[in-house]
Amino acid sequence: MKQILNKVISVLFFASIITGCNSPEEKVEKAKKNLNQAEQDLNKKQIDSANEYQSLKADWEKQMNENDKIIEQLKEDKNDKKVATDKEYNEKIAALKKENDEMRTKANNYKYESSDTKWQEFKDGFNKEMKKLGDGITNLKNKIVKKTDKD
Secondary structure, X not given: OHHHHHHHHHHHHHHHHHHHOOOHHHHHHHHHHHHHHHHHHHHHHHHHHHHHHHHHHHHHHHHHHHHHHHHHHXXXXXXXXXXXXXXXXXXXXXXXXXXXXXXXXHHHHOOOOOOHHHXXXXXXXXXXXXXXXXXXXXXXXXXXXXXXXXX
């Protein structure tokens, strides 16, 4: 244990000597380089994040358009299969349509911020809501199929 401690102290001592040998100008130059690199990394990350936002927004819009088509198909299927009198189905279809429209509004009204935390929170929450909506549409679709299979 003592040997390890001695080695660590020796390494730290030599490292401090080596870094202390740099002139103030070299230290300033190195700091400027580090700052420039950090700014470049930040700019790249912001651009990548903004591109991800645009890509996801397009994917979400595509999914919401697909949801609209499925909901319309559910309305037609419901009418064709004589479940139109079932008030529960009408209410569920209307609720799914409303939720899809609200998701579209939420996506369109979101003002992208380069803050990783806010963007990540929005993205995660939105994806969870989209999955929940998709599951609701699938469940209703399966219920309509099961109901007509029984008749």
